[in-house]
Amino acid sequence: MPNQKQVDADVVIVGAGLSGMIAARAVLAAGLTPVVLEADERVGGRILTEEVMPGLPVELGAQWIGDTHERMFALADELGVETYPQFEDGETSYDLVGAGVLRENEFHARFGDELAELERVLRRLDEMATEVPVDAPWLAPRAAEWDSITAGAWYDAQGLSPVARTLVEICTVGILAVPTAEVSFLHLLFTIQTCGVTSELFAESEGGAQTTRFVGGTSEIPNRLAALIADHIVLRVPVQLIEHSPGGVSVHCRGGLVARGRRVIVAISPTLAGRIMYDPPLSGVRDQLTQRLPNGSAMKAFFVYDEPFWRTDGFNGQLISDVGPARMSNDTCIPGDDHGVILMFLEGEQARTFGRLPEEERRAALTAELVRHYGSKAAHPELYVDGEWSDRQWTRGCYNVNLGPHVWTAYGPALSAPIGVIHWASTDTATYWSAYMEGAVDAGERAAAEVIAALAG
Amino acid sequence: MPNQKQVDADVVIVGAGLSGMIAARAVLAAGLTPVVLEADERVGGRILTEEVMPGLPVELGAQWIGDTHERMFALADELGVETYPQFEDGETSYDLVGAGVLRENEFHARFGDELAELERVLRRLDEMATEVPVDAPWLAPRAAEWDSITAGAWYDAQGLSPVARTLVEICTVGILAVPTAEVSFLHLLFTIQTCGVTSELFAESEGGAQTTRFVGGTSEIPNRLAALIADHIVLRVPVQLIEHSPGGVSVHCRGGLVARGRRVIVAISPTLAGRIMYDPPLSGVRDQLTQRLPNGSAMKAFFVYDEPFWRTDGFNGQLISDVGPARMSNDTCIPGDDHGVILMFLEGEQARTFGRLPEEERRAALTAELVRHYGSKAAHPELYVDGEWSDRQWTRGCYNVNLGPHVWTAYGPALSAPIGVIHWASTDTATYWSAYMEGAVDAGERAAAEVIAALAG
Missing domain, CATH: 1.10.405.10 (Guanine Nucleotide Dissociation Inhibitor, domain 1)
Known part of the structure; x- marks a missing residue:
């Protein structure tokens, strides 16, 4: 889409994450025109695959789907993205409550x-x-x-x-x-x-939310989805202001673009949605809700070795530990690639503390933990890469929002209820696998259905 | 100040609440030029006096100072605002844990x-x-x-x-x-x-934070302060974006005004500060902090009677109850005015629930509680007025921000530490009487001192 100062559509969608693009596709399928406004220079939101070596993608964001994620399986199938099972053979390695390293x-x-x-x-x-x-x-x-x-x-x-x-x-x-x-x-x-x-x-093994991965990387999903609706996506346009009335919306972006439409779907994390200026302003209930939906802190750290040596020793690459900076890990090797890849998770307190250290210190602490579990071969990775999400301006934390005491009961109804011509998506508003990609699709479809019904009425 | 598209100053200040204006005055006194950008159509922030009858101001916002609020006493003195003691004579009325109405x-x-x-x-x-x-x-x-x-x-x-x-x-x-x-x-x-x-x-009686009131209403303080720096205040300019570098700041407002300066003091509630876009973006630590600073919910409801009849019955106008919507009340009569004025506080859960009811229902429930304590005369006020703060777009809750578990220890240092040329004020960042007017002055003076020192260096 050319760099223009005004764009008109039936439905303006804020955010080209999975939820927003799913909504845009549904709107388009209903014969309406969407425009998706994305603050970042890329689509995908909390999905972010990075090719760290030729043919070796690692997932800095969303990575897996599970057996009950039927919307995601259908979407992958439709987009022609192949899947493969998460590697599970072998034993998990534990070190909890001072017991020392123990095989499963x-x-x-x-x-x-x-x-x-x-x-x-x-x-x-x-x-x-x-x-x-x-x-x-x-x-x-x-x-x-x-x-x-x-x-x-x-x-x-x-x-x-x-x-x-x-x-x-x-x-x-x-x-x-x-x-x-x-x-x-x-x-x-x-x-x-x-x-x-x-x-x-x-679940650590069969079933659960982490059974299946995408060939080529999870970003294949948003990238292929974006290709289908490319004419309807504008990148690098952070939304600052939504003017709304029963007659429609004017969505103002940094840089001057104004998108006008009959309805708007705000498909970003609710805490970020609360940072947009609304005119007229939203109710105190909605506003105070968005003050109470902090995003979590998650960091993924990848170690790439010349081979998955832990498999030879009968390990599945998973560790569960209360010792090192990472509480859990996973074998994230790529089929057809010889490298061994271990993903270590830093979440919550660990992401907060170790995420703020210089990368070298964090890497050293994580390496020491891998060596304790898998031996000295773990000491010399070919490559190390990590990423924390709260530093990313258009995400500001992962995996999703968490509600503290009293928030659901005092403010819950405001989470996804439309306000006039404003509708809310993002996985944080989902009622099925909320916080997962499956939830992003669920919420995007739900918001699109609301809008389509309203505009048909 | 004329409606212009660009304004240049040494120090840009966001917010014309007490903290921002105190900072502006200090900056001016140091020989530097401030410009204060206020989103609302008035100054004063969480201070808001409303004259509900001729000569009868009520305080929808901040109302009292206490004996140790030395900065506020000095400020009132300097601005020529007289003070008077809170009425305290008589007994408090209690109704707690099913004991029924009991005199003190x-x-x-x-x-x-x-x-x-x-x-x-x-x-x-x-x-x-x-x-x-x-x-x-x-x-x-x-x-x-x-x-x-x-x-x-x-x-x-x-x-x-x-x-x-x-x-x-x-x-x-x-x-x-x-x-x-x-x-x-x-x-x-x-x-x-x-x-x-x-x-x-x-404290319910002597000492404490609520001993003293201002003749003419608390708004006399911000209004007179604003008069002293009127040439340096711009109203109705919500800040959307702060571009910052070691060389200075450009602060962009809705409507197109850009204020340029060498430093900026953000003198609004931290949760609202988190809604401004910063370029370059602030760290994840600072951002996640502002996701975790929700404002409280407070509502003040005033009943105006032809006389303070409760005084005749030996009551001081204070009730403490777990029955009605209000947990506490105060006698807020004005010296020299014959009316009887009772202020009922709805705070926290009560503000959330009763604040969302139609005014008539809330008023009826509050009236019933007053009648239980003070008799049938309480049933017929001449006037009723209330106000809740979360609906106010440029405040979004009162009295201040509250930190939940882990926020101080995980994110606390980011609350008031300057980031490059950006400084933070507002009573929420104070270290003396935080959440009070005294804290607003404390924080405004501290931020101004930081800026003055930096610009002198």
Whole structure:
């Protein structure tokens, strides 16, 4: 699209992440004209593949889909993006509560009772989660009670052994990317319910949210989607102001572009949506909600070796540890490429503290942890690359927003309810796999359906 | 100042609240030229006096100063604004934990042990608060521990009787304007320490933060201050973008005005400061901090009667109750005016719930509570007026920002540290009476001193 000062469309969409582009495609399919305004110089939002060596893409952002992510499987199929299964063969390596490095079979043998105890707590979470309506968590029969405590406080009250408490913290922070002491227990239950059951979320092996990857990298999805609607996307136009009335919207961008339309879909993280100026201003309830939706802190660090030597030793590349900066890792080798690639996750507190160190210090600490688990071969990677999301101006944190105590019950209805001609997308507003790519598609489709129905009416 | 497209100054100041104007005055006194950019059509920010009848001003915003607010006393003196003491004669009326309406002497007789117990807890808070450095709460010896729990959880753990627990919640919410379950215990201790002791904060009678009022209304302070620097204030110019480099700043406003200067002081609530676009973008740490500083919810409701009939019955106009929408009230009559004026406070949960009701319903519920305490004369006010702050576009909540668990320890240093040529003011960044007018002056003076020193260097 040429660099023009005004553009007219039926539907203006803020953000060319997955959610916004899915909405644009649906709008287009309904015979309406969308225009997608993207602040960044690229599409994809929280999806970001970087080719660190020829033929070796690593995922600095969203990476996997799971077996129940039917929208994403359909989308990949439609876009011609092939998938392959996450490598899972071998044992996980543990080092928790001072027990030292233990292979999976040793760990299970030593902590069998504690793991059974944790399993009972997870089943209890699953049962409680079924009482939370995903489209209105504040209507759960025990919403007031569950929203008045943190997930951490609930875990603390279960009388778990140290290893079980540590393990459930690591698994939960692996999803929320903030310590459980910062998140409402109701929000944890909501998150579980949007995904099905805890085993989907926390699964280390079969099933779960991380079973499948995309050939060529996850960015193939947004890139191919963007190619289909290329005439309707404008890059490098940060939105500053949305003027809205029943008659339509004028969306003003830095640089002077004004996009006019009949409706607008704001398809960015709600905390960023709260930074846009609205005229007339939005209600205090909506505004105070967006003051209470902080993004998590997540950092992915990749070590590339000449071969996946840990496989030879019977390891699957996953570690679970409370020692080093990373609490978890994954084997992220690429089929057809000989390199060994280990991804280490820094989430929540670890991303905050180690993410602020000089890269060399962070890398050294992570390397030491890999050496402890996988031996001296881990000491000499060919390449190291990491990336933190809060520094990225148009994202400002990952994986998603987290609601603290009282936010769902006091402000929840304002999260996705349209305000006049303004609609809200982004995975943070999804009711199915919220925070995941599947949720981005869910929310984009829902917002588009709202707009299409309104404009047809 | 004429409506122009560009203005040049030494120091650009964002926000004509008390903090920004104090900074502007200090900058001017140092021989430098300030320009203050105010989004609203008035100065004063969270100070807002409204004359509801001729000669009868009510304070929809900041109202009182306390005996230790030396900067505010000096400022009032300098500006020629007279002060008068808050009316305190008579008894407070209580209705807590189902005890029914009790006069102060009855309440103290019945709950003497519980009040002594509460007193012990407050003394303990005072002791702990002394360990919190007000300019670096994260350096408190027990910062990690205190920042990992909420103020509410700490109160819950003290084994308080129901009446003591209820009373301390009401007093604390009266300051924080959010439930204690949402606020870090470290933040509560910081707040206490910036004010001295809990008796300063919570005092119902002598001393404390609410001893003194301003003749003509609190707005006399910002209005007279604005008159002194009128040539340097531009109204109705919401700031959208701050371009900054070591060489200076260009501050871009909605409507097209660009203010250029050598330094900028952002003198608005940190959550609103986070909504401005910065180029180059600020660090992830600063950004994630501003995602975690929600404003409280506060609403003041005024009932104006033909006379202060409660005084005749020996009441001081203060009620403390867990029954009606308001947890507390005050006699806010004006000397020289015959009307009786009662102010009822809705804070935190009460502001959220009742603030969203139609005014008639809220007024009816508040009236019923006044009648229970002060009899049938309370049923027929001449006038009722209320105001909630989250709906106000350029404030978005009161009285100030509150830090949840982990925010001080993970992000605290970013609250007021300058970033290049950008400096931060507003009472939320103060280290003395933060959240009060006194803190606004403290922060404005501190930011101005930073800038003056930098420009002299």
